[in-house]
Amino acid sequence: MAGKSREIALLTNPTSGKGKGARARDAALPRLRDAGLVVRNLEGRDPDEALDLARQCVADGVHSLVVCGGDGMVHLGVQAVATTGTRLGIIPAGTGNDVARYFDIPRKDPVAAADLVVAGRTRTIDLARSGSKYFATVMAAGFDAIVNERANRMTWPRGQMRYNLATVAELRTFKPLPYTLDLDGRTLRLDAMLVAVGNGPSFGGGLRITEGAVLDDGLLDVVIIKTMSKPDLVRTYPKLFKGTHVHHPQYEHHRVRCVTVAAPGIVSYADGERFGPLPLTVECVAGALTVLA
Structure with missing residues (x-):
């Protein structure tokens, strides 16, 4: 060449x-x-x-x-x-x-x-898109997004400890959020701790929130963690690293081509970056990215 x-x-x-x-x-x-x-x-x-x-x-x-x-x-x-x-x-x-x-x-x-x-060597995968913006991993749209927002407002401490403190602070006052979801044209209304939209299976350094997501299947994986007690949420968190949270009775999983997520007062995060306030419509764009791997 x-x-x-x-x-x-x-x-x-x-x-x-x-x-x-x-x-x-x-x-x-x-x-x-x-x-x-x-x-x-x-x-x-x-x-x-x-x-x-x-x-x-x-x-x-x-x-x-x-x-x-x-x-x-x-x-x-x-x-x-x-x-x-x-x-x-x-x-x-x-x-x-x-x-x-x-x-x-x-x-x-x-x-x-x-x-x-x-x-x-290359591999071609899907991407998730909302408006003109794309993401490759997961869009967080619940408790995890609120923690990110608080951590970004904090000037001390640095690193992971900032997120740990933000998590503790938000956990004291957090209440389940009222969500309205449109899943390929089907409307779902429910209270939940978080909703995550995955193009891939993990975010946040190996948190496998959308366990089972496939990068090239033309679909998005929508995970809902429905209402649970705060102690139960704390106990469930470590299971995200192994993907075993999928067995929790408050876990719900959908595969769709397009999803709209709405909840009051939430700014979503995707690929760890501030993505945009809800409501957002996210669609799967098949074969949108070629990766050298």
Whole structure:
């Protein structure tokens, strides 16, 4: 191959994982160039500039966009390459790295992850879309989203402890939410702790909330955790890491092509990023993303 067919863009979030993004880039970049790839080495000053850079590279016809960072960086890359045919590569350098988990991309070895980019093997998967925005993992639209909102307002402490404190704070006052769902034209009204819409099976660093979701089946997995006591919610949380929460009597699961989720006062999160206030309509876009993996 010649010209643009051998040119890739490497887009890094240098602050991802407390600086791990920059270190991962510095390890992966020589491997990519030694393999004969022409690499545009890019980083944005903020997410808006990074997305502009990514979209410009896709418009220029680069062979692949490779993102170096966590699921937030993958989310940004997805906005640029969805439905374009430009391939997405991933050098994991975040905290959760759920998309990397989906494809068994090495999460602690950026050189090994770069080798997958060089090898060029691909897999085509679906994406979820609401309006003009896409997500690859899970949209959280309940208690978990409220915790994210509180944590984002907090300036102390940093890291996971901020989310732990936000969880404790919200748990004291949280009440089940009244949801209205449209599941492929069927209306469902109920109170629930949370609703999650999954393109993939996990979010938040391996929380398998939408256990059983398949990346290329043309369907979204909608999980409802119906009303339960706060102690029961706390006991159920660890089961998310193994996917065994599916046996809880308050768990409900639907597979749909399109879902509308409505509940008062909720701002949803997807791929770990603030996604938008409810109500939102989410549809599955089959075959929208090609991943180097």
